[in-house]
Amino acid sequence: MDINKMLKLKKPEPEPITETKEMNKWVSEFIDAREFDGIKKTTITNDVTRLRVFIDFSTQKLNKELDQLQNVDFIKFFNYLDKEKGIKRNTQKRYFDLLKVFYKINRLSNFDEFKEDSEERKRFKRCEVAHYDFIDRETLTKIIDMIAEGRSQTKVRDVIILRMLWDTGCRASEVVNLTYFDVDMDTGKIKVRNTKGKVERTVGCSKDTLNLLKYYSNHQIYKTPKDYIFKNRKGEAKIEVNWISEVFRKAVRKLKESGDIPNNKKLVVHSLRHGRAVDLLDKGFPIDIVKEYLGHSSLETTLFYAHAKEREKKMLDDIMKSL
Structure with missing residues (x-):
């Protein structure tokens, strides 16, 4: 029996994402648009990971298409990031910025109300500042x-x-x-x-x-x-x-x-x-x-x-x- 191993906290397993043809279609079109915009590959890769989380939540947990989501649905998604996935406000802001770009690329207007409401209330302005000491x-x-x-x-x-x-x-x-x-x-x-x-x-x-x-x-x-x-x-x-x-x-x-x-x-x-x-x-x-x-x-x-x-x-x- 390895007592040291038992004492360590196990890392939670990442929640599986259900890949669908529809998801891959959204992702593929997003990648094409961002590559055409000249965005770095690493940035696109990180955004795609977040986009898959969003699409999976919308289609699997809410049973809704991305163009059918309403203000209350976006609130549910960010509550899900906060309460269930334990994602900090800084990273939530990255999701918010991603969705602004995603919905703009696809010319969908159903994100607008949540976007305007969030910016007016400054929901994602109060971000934790990562503290690093200066080196001499x-x-x-x-x-x-x-x-x-x-x-x-x-x-x-x-x-x-x-x-x-x-x-x-x-x-x-x-x-x-x-x-x-x-x-x-x-x-x-x-x-x-x-x-x-x-x-x-x-x-x-x-x-x-x-x-x-x-x-x-x-x-x-x-x-x-x-x-x-x-x-x-x-x-x-x-x-x-x-x-x-x-x-x-x-x-x-x-x-x-x-x-x-x-x-x-x-x-x-x-x-x-x-x-x-x-x-x-x-x-x-x-x-x-x-x-x-x-x-x-x-x-x-x-x-x-x-x-x-x-x-x-x-x-x-x-x-x-x-x-």
């Missing part, structure tokens, strides 16, 4: 050292990716999608093309990172302009974002176990982007420059980092004065 250079150095001192065959590549994430402030998906065509190996300037906002921008990396990148590149077999820089161990395909996230997570866990990083620090790969934003603002770079460098679609996103840092400093000063 000192903590990043510890993480990089931990990876560099390990025995992984891909540690050089993994360290370069983390250094580039810090230098450029890029999203992980933007870095893993870089090709040799995107990087000027002489200057260290990098064209970021596969962006979330579909707007190209230019960023840069430090001389040290560039030298490491050159070293890594010299040991690669395939490096034509169209080749991805960061490939998997077999050199067959680009590295997955999940891989670098896992490498980062393992290093953070070990450093927490050794007491080098506080246990209450919540650090993820995206913390590097947060940290770069705060670092640039601390160094006095104008907010509009930081916005462009990081590729924020809205100035409000950049202001969040500025205000968060100001609040942190002010709160600390006020607390220390009261001691």
Whole structure:
């Protein structure tokens, strides 16, 4: 008898979805429209998963066609997501945004009442904000050292990716999608093309990172302009974002176990982007420059980092004065 196994909570089995010809027809037409719109494959894949949940609920639980649903039916669906599936408000908003697009694509008007009512009541505005701590250079150095001192065959590549994430402030998906065509190996300037906002921008990396990148590149077999820089161990395909996230997570866990990083620090790969934003603002770079460098679609996103840092400093000063 494995007592440790018995002590662990079992993960609930996902509720099966009944695939029908009608469902596949809706899904196929949705995929065609989104591909024509130029939406990323990963986004389409995630949306299709949610769309199948919605179609299954409507046809199997409510026994209604999608063009027959009324306001009360959409309320039932979102209550189902909340109460039965335990889906948080952030993800519910993704379902809401998906349905807006889906019903617009199919020119169906029966979603309009629920959409207008929800926007008027701001049902999906009160979303939980995922809290990640900003990472600073000192903590990043510890993480990089931990990876560099390990025995992984891909540690050089993994360290370069983390250094580039810090230098450029890029999203992980933007870095893993870089090709040799995107990087000027002489200057260290990098064209970021596969962006979330579909707007190209230019960023840069430090001389040290560039030298490491050159070293890594010299040991690669395939490096034509169209080749991805960061490939998997077999050199067959680009590295997955999940891989670098896992490498980062393992290093953070070990450093927490050794007491080098506080246990209450919540650090993820995206913390590097947060940290770069705060670092640039601390160094006095104008907010509009930081916005462009990081590729924020809205100035409000950049202001969040500025205000968060100001609040942190002010709160600390006020607390220390009261001691």
